[in-house]
Amino acid sequence: MSKSSTTIYDIAAKLKVTPSTVSRALSDHPxxxxxxxxxxxxxxxxxxxxxxxxxxxxxSGQTHIIGVLLPMVNRSFFSSVVKGIEQVARVAGxxxxxxxxxxxxxxxxxIISAMLKTQxxxxxxxxARETTNFSHYQNILDxxxxxxxxxxxxxxxxxxxxxxxxxxxxxxxxEHLIHQGCKRIAHFSGTQNLNIYKDRxxxxxxxxxxxxxxxxxxxxxxxxxxxxxxxxxxxxLLLLDQPPDAIFAASDYSAIGAMxxxxxxxxxxxxxxxxxxxxxxxxANFVDPELSSVNQMSEQMGQFAAxxxxxxxxxxxxxxxxxxxxxTPKLMIRKSSLKKSI
Amino acid sequence: MSKSSTTIYDIAAKLKVTPSTVSRALSDHPxxxxxxxxxxxxxxxxxxxxxxxxxxxxxSGQTHIIGVLLPMVNRSFFSSVVKGIEQVARVAGxxxxxxxxxxxxxxxxxIISAMLKTQxxxxxxxxARETTNFSHYQNILDxxxxxxxxxxxxxxxxxxxxxxxxxxxxxxxxEHLIHQGCKRIAHFSGTQNLNIYKDRxxxxxxxxxxxxxxxxxxxxxxxxxxxxxxxxxxxxLLLLDQPPDAIFAASDYSAIGAMxxxxxxxxxxxxxxxxxxxxxxxxANFVDPELSSVNQMSEQMGQFAAxxxxxxxxxxxxxxxxxxxxxTPKLMIRKSSLKKSI
DNA sequence: CTATATTGCGCAACCGATTGTACAAAAATG
DNA sequence: CATTTTTGTACAATCGGTTGCGCAATATAG
Numbered sequence: 001m002s003k004s005s006t007t008i009y010d011i012a013a014k015l016k017v018t019p020s021t022v023s024r025a026l027s028d029h030p031x032x033x034x035x036x037x038x039x040x041x042x043x044x045x046x047x048x049x050x051x052x053x054x055x056x057x058x059x060s061g062q063t064h065i066i067g068v069l070l071p072m073v074n075r076s077f078f079s080s081v082v083k084g085i086e087q088v089a090r091v092a093g094x095x096x097x098x099x100x101x102x103x104x105x106x107x108x109x110x111i112i113s114a115m116l117k118t119q120x121x122x123x124x125x126x127x128a129r130e131t132t133n134f135s136h137y138q139n140i141l142d143x144x145x146x147x148x149x150x151x152x153x154x155x156x157x158x159x160x161x162x163x164x165x166x167x168x169x170x171x172x173x174x175e176h177l178i179h180q181g182c183k184r185i186a187h188f189s190g191t192q193n194l195n196i197y198k199d200r201x202x203x204x205x206x207x208x209x210x211x212x213x214x215x216x217x218x219x220x221x222x223x224x225x226x227x228x229x230x231x232x233x234x235x236x237l238l239l240l241d242q243p244p245d246a247i248f249a250a251s252d253y254s255a256i257g258a259m260x261x262x263x264x265x266x267x268x269x270x271x272x273x274x275x276x277x278x279x280x281x282x283x284a285n286f287v288d289p290e291l292s293s294v295n296q297m298s299e300q301m302g303q304f305a306a307x308x309x310x311x312x313x314x315x316x317x318x319x320x321x322x323x324x325x326x327x328t329p330k331l332m333i334r335k336s337s338l339k340k341s342i
Numbered sequence: 343m344s345k346s347s348t349t350i351y352d353i354a355a356k357l358k359v360t361p362s363t364v365s366r367a368l369s370d371h372p373x374x375x376x377x378x379x380x381x382x383x384x385x386x387x388x389x390x391x392x393x394x395x396x397x398x399x400x401x402s403g404q405t406h407i408i409g410v411l412l413p414m415v416n417r418s419f420f421s422s423v424v425k426g427i428e429q430v431a432r433v434a435g436x437x438x439x440x441x442x443x444x445x446x447x448x449x450x451x452x453i454i455s456a457m458l459k460t461q462x463x464x465x466x467x468x469x470a471r472e473t474t475n476f477s478h479y480q481n482i483l484d485x486x487x488x489x490x491x492x493x494x495x496x497x498x499x500x501x502x503x504x505x506x507x508x509x510x511x512x513x514x515x516x517e518h519l520i521h522q523g524c525k526r527i528a529h530f531s532g533t534q535n536l537n538i539y540k541d542r543x544x545x546x547x548x549x550x551x552x553x554x555x556x557x558x559x560x561x562x563x564x565x566x567x568x569x570x571x572x573x574x575x576x577x578x579l580l581l582l583d584q585p586p587d588a589i590f591a592a593s594d595y596s597a598i599g600a601m602x603x604x605x606x607x608x609x610x611x612x613x614x615x616x617x618x619x620x621x622x623x624x625x626a627n628f629v630d631p632e633l634s635s636v637n638q639m640s641e642q643m644g645q646f647a648a649x650x651x652x653x654x655x656x657x658x659x660x661x662x663x664x665x666x667x668x669x670t671p672k673l674m675i676r677k678s679s680l681k682k683s684i
Numbered sequence: 685c686t687a688t689a690t691t692g693c694g695c696a697a698c699c700g701a702t703t704g705t706a707c708a709a710a711a712a713t714g
Numbered sequence: 715c716a717t718t719t720t721t722g723t724a725c726a727a728t729c730g731g732t733t734g735c736g737c738a739a740t741a742t743a744g
Binding site: 007008009019020022023024027051052053054055056057058059060 | 699
């Protein structure tokens with residue numbers, strides 16, 4: 001029936017020219033006369049021609065697909081990053097292939113292997129929480145495919161990175177709590193194999209120090225910063241002789257966990273305990289009281305990552321120099337940390 | 343340097359066989375002896391051979407990529423569906439290419455066009471809110487590419503669909519409110535060009551009728567069911583001579599909007615006004631009081647969609663019969679609608 | 685022991701576009 | 715007007731597997 005889609009050969013035949021001319025006409029090659037271009041294009045339209053990306057990819061080696069590897073998509077941070085990537089990529093004629101590792105190293109490996117098979121033109125990734133060995137990322141670079149890591153990065157030579165200044169975000173958040181009059185500020189920190197959590201903890205410590213507050217080991221809770229961890233962390237803190245009067249959590253989920261416990265115990269937020277989270281998830285605005293948080297400029301981060309990819313792809317011959325981009329986070333002050341008394 | 347990756351020709355040369363034998367050996371063709379298969383596979387491993395999907399796709403016409411088109415990814419409903427799709431697809435050797443229309447018809451069109459260029463093997467989609475003309479979906483089917491619509495579907499012959507029983511979900515939710523003793527139940531309904539909202543409204547009306555409650559036009563609010571719409575809707579309802587004592591919202595976002603207004607007015611939930619949303623977003627558990635909602639079996643929905651795709655692909659020669667799958671939603675009862683007094 | 689069936693692999697066309705090179709015609713230059 | 719440039723298109727190789735068909739070698743049947 002409906003013959004399989006029309007090819008440049010069909011167009012060539014109809015116009016009595018060669019396929020190469022058709023190909024060049026369609027891609028606006030300077031050596032093709034505008035007459036021919038017009039003719040080709042109009043016939044192409046008529047015959048409902050559609051460029052066969054596969055064939056082009058085979059010959060040219062470019063699929064125009066960017067592989068995006070995320071820990072998970074249902075975090076507003078990550079989905080916003082994707083949005084940023086898509087905005088930039090689509091305009092430049094690239095498709096985006098999104099995958100999620102669910103924070104498992106094993107999945108990450110099989111996904112990267114699949115991406116290499118699919119011949120993506122570049123990979124934009126954020127490392128899974130559980131990943132400790134990074135050799136699969138090296139595989140990408142070995143194939144001369146640009147790799148851009150964002151947010152959860154690691155030290156891989158030749159990979160570009162886009163991050164926010166986690167240190168600064170944490171510093172601001174902590175200092176904000178201090179300005180609100182809080183004296184005993186606890187911190188929920190994350191797994192230390194990821195730089196982001198190390199940096200946040202450092203920002204927390206520095207802010208305390210620079211404001212003359214002594215760091216207390218008891219007030220530092222290490223965990224996976226999930227909601228459940230926030231709950232258990234908060235419970236532990238409340239058992240202290242002197243419980244904290246504020247918490248700076250390295251994730252919104254753990255902050256919510258703390259909030260739940262505080263509410264169950266009928267404690268007042270922010271009066272008894274003030275809260276600040278990190279990531280500025282969409283629900284930060286929905287909870288009661290609204291949760292203060294550190295916005296990670298997610299959409300911008302995605303845009304940057306995509307732009308860097310495009311840069312590195314443009315001059316692929318010259319071995320690209322990996323770049324490091326650091327964005328400035330934004331502290332979103334909401335009711336959970338704003339004491340009216342001040 | 344590192345020669346561009348090894349091909350089956352390289353393997354063939356090393357083993358003094360032909361590329362065709364290598365190709366067949368790698369894909370476990372029955373006509374190849376197990377000796378040869380062993381040899382080929384081991385050499386392939388040694389030489390770090392990686393299957394070139396592009397080349398294979400060109401010849402075989404199959405890219406092993408499933409295109410997934412979503413209105414947006416940062417809704418837990420959609421991201422869960424994606425998870426379900428991925429689970430099934432990856433096991434079957436398919437990659438998933440996710441895109442988002444941001445609820446715009448225009449984006450939807452350009453994405454579908456891009457997908458067709460990329461030659462996806464199938465499309466799993468949920469229609470954008472603003473889409474009124476569906477010809478671009480027809481284009482997919484014209485190319486003999488399987489199309490599976492989920493949740494937000496429309497009447498397209500030859501497209502398979504996977505939906506939940508929105509009618510039933512709404513019916514259950516409304517009846518639940520009635521059982522809680524609510525007499526004046528309002529409904530936030532969505533844009534009527536999408537069946538899901540029509541069905542939910544129908545379920546609401548039927549539940550009222552079957553329980554001897556007269557439907558009141560004043561208690562039906564039409565909107566885009568976003569958070570802001572929930573706020574304005576609630577405000578309008580509170581101006582009535584007899585405001586409602588319960589609201590069944592067709593989306594969690596609009597339910598949260600209503601919740602915000604109620605809290606600002608110091609009204610009690612669920613005692614003054616009980617609330618039930620729809621979609622069971624992750625934040626339904628975080629808000630205070632926790633929001634009752636209708637769970638849409640999202641992960642399952644994705645799994646079904648992917649399975650249907652695989653079915654239709656398996657016997658691609660026989661023109662596939664479009665299938666209709668209807669899943670049963672699950673009412674999640676939480677504090678926002680559970681009156682202790684009962 | 686001959687005849688048929690099965691097994692194992694090679695040959696070569698093919699998928700559809702891209703691109704370096706060649707070459708004739710037209711235009712510009714001296 | 716002869717010569718050099720520029721312009722416009724054709725030729726043909728190529729990207730890397732896939733697959734129908736053919737043929738020899740081995741196995742099974744009669």
